[in-house]
Amino acid sequence: MDKNRRKFVKATGQTVLGLGISGMFTIPMIGCNSKPKNNEENSDRDEVISETDLFFRISLAQWSLHRQLRANEIDNLDFAGIAKNKFDIHAVEYVNQFFPDKANDTAYLTEMNTRADDNGVKNVLIMIDNEGNLAELEDEKRNQAVENHYKWVEAAKFLGCHAIRVNARSSAGTADEVMQSAIEGLGKLTEYGSRNGIEVIVENHGGYSSNGQWLSSVISQVNSNMCGTLPDFGNFCIERGKDDEGKPICVNEYDRYQGTRELMPYAKGVSAKSYSFTENGDESNMDYRKLLKIVKDAGFTGHIGIEFEGEGDSYEGIQATKDLLIKVGGELS
Secondary structure, eight states: OOTTOOOBOOSSTTOOBOOOOTTEEEEEOTTOSOOBOSSSTTOSBEEEEEGGGSSSEEEEEGGGGHHHHHTTSSOGGGHHHHHHHHHOOOEEEEEGGGSTTOTTOHHHHHHHHHHHHHTTOEEEEEEOOSSOOTTOSSHHHHHHHHHHHHHHHHHHHHHTOSEEEEOOOOSSOOHHHHHHHHHHHHHHHHHHHHHTTOEEEEEOOSGGGGSHHHHHHHHHHHOOTTEEEEOBTTOOEEEEEEOTTSOEEEEEEOOHHHHHHHHGGGBSOEEEEEOOBOTBSOBSSSOHHHHHHHHHHTTOOSEEEEEEOOSSOHHHHHHHHHHHHHHHHHHHO
16 A cells, blocks of 8 residues: 555544555645656556645644543643654644643643643643633623633643633523623633733534534624634534433534634634544545635634544544545645
8 A cells, every 4th residue: 555545444443544654645636747656556646745735734632632631541741742753743732621730830831831842842722621601691600710711821821822712601591691691701801811912712612602603793792803713623513412222412403514614704723523534534424625615715824623532543533634634635725
């Protein structure tokens, strides 16, 4: 098998991946001035596409390895080195769940910076969870959640990140009620972020926030260039339920292509969610060509973060997602 060609089967327990060169993917380029390979199997014309040829940059979201982190197979401090040495990825997105008590620990954050610098890795953002709901209807609860996020703004600044990713959630309320509370909560947090040079970006992450029109309206009304979105290709489930066997399913899903199109005007990052792959390396559940075309048409040139969430091998899933981004990105660039 050509070392620059990879085939993938769906990410199940029997997933098999071919060997690939990290950061490269070979695609046929008809009519290009490239030399044919000197063997019978690959007599067609090929051009090697690298990450530097893309209209975007690639980062690795720490959630891709959440199983390994929770099982203590790897440590948060290992993450930057893993991104560089296993995947040749030079930018990372942290998740505060994996160092929840370290926001104010400058010695620990200094070590995170050292690990990143030693590997030539850029710290892009921190994804924040479990600090309260920024769109709670009750003023006291909402304001406390906002203040809980302040320490992560400061941590992000210390790490050299450009943003923190937050959620626009409430424990109760109608869409209109939660929208007004989200505008207030995000507005207050954005003011603090602005003073520290840190952007506040909101992911479509369940509930009302997975409605692209709702979330884009919230960001529009916050009306700050320091508050934006992090469109996630996979998180457009508004309401979850269970099937006849009791397994969780999405019972109300927003159109991912429409939602991505609505969120991209405010995007300060993009999340390339992936679950499983076809034999030719495409994502089984969504059309990456259509999604990346929407991203490109919006004029986005920032980081697209790999977030593998399938049941198969996490390391293989990350590599498969990177290869797909480079393949499709190369076609569009």
